[in-house]
Amino acid sequence: MTSFRTACFGLALALTAGAAQADSWTLDGAASKLAFGSIKFNDLGEVHSFKSIDGTVGADGAVALGIDLSSVETNIDIRNERMIEYVFKNAPRAAIDAQIDMAVLDAVAVGDSTVMEVDGNLELLGVEVPLYGDLFIMRLAEDKVMVTTDSMIFLSTADAEIDPGVDKLMELASLPNIVRAVPVTLRLMFEADGTSG
Secondary structure: OHHHHHHHHHHHHHHHHHOOOEOOEEEOHHHOEEEEEEEEOOOEEEEEEEOOEEEEEOOOOEEEEEEEHHHEEOOOHHHHHHHHHHHOOOOOEEEEEEEOOOOOOOOOOOOOEEEEEEEEEEEEOOEEEEEEEEEEEEEEEOOEEEEEEOOOEEEEOOOOOOHHHHHHHHHHHOOOOEOOEEEEEEEEEEEEOOEOO
16 A cells, blocks of 8 residues: 555646646646555456545645445455455544645646656555655646556555454455555546646
8 A cells, every 4th residue: 555655746746847837736636546466376467446535736746545445346246345444443544645836847838758767655544654656647738737657566464453344355265465666556647726926
């Protein structure tokens, strides 16, 4: 779950690139996607996602992202319920915060892109996990930026301290193993809230 948070900071960067004059940016949750994978039986992979994510980037470069943990979608209802109960402990949200340099992306013109390394912090179930990753940022319009993972990002379930929950999933599903390195991808769309001349 570390990777999906990493992705979040990238979107913040993207916002700044779009328009240096923007007071703040807001994530378009409907156009954004945070997906993560799981691997069981050593070679059977499945793709999951969160249906509800939100976020903002302030004029000072402060990034605040939120993930609605109850919106996890594994494409199997009982597995969704087990993830929420045993892995996420019925916690409502996970949060990611980061600080970006709002001047870094000012030079990115509409239609241009850049790759940046971003780091921040993920808070999940009271555990703080440092996050970092390379993100591909494209300015689609003066007031719109898209951020995606530039390469595969992996989250360690041990670092996030959710191994006991994963162990419970294995037990309930009678699985011999679940790989503890979680691949994460993201597509984040940000829009400027307003501009100041």
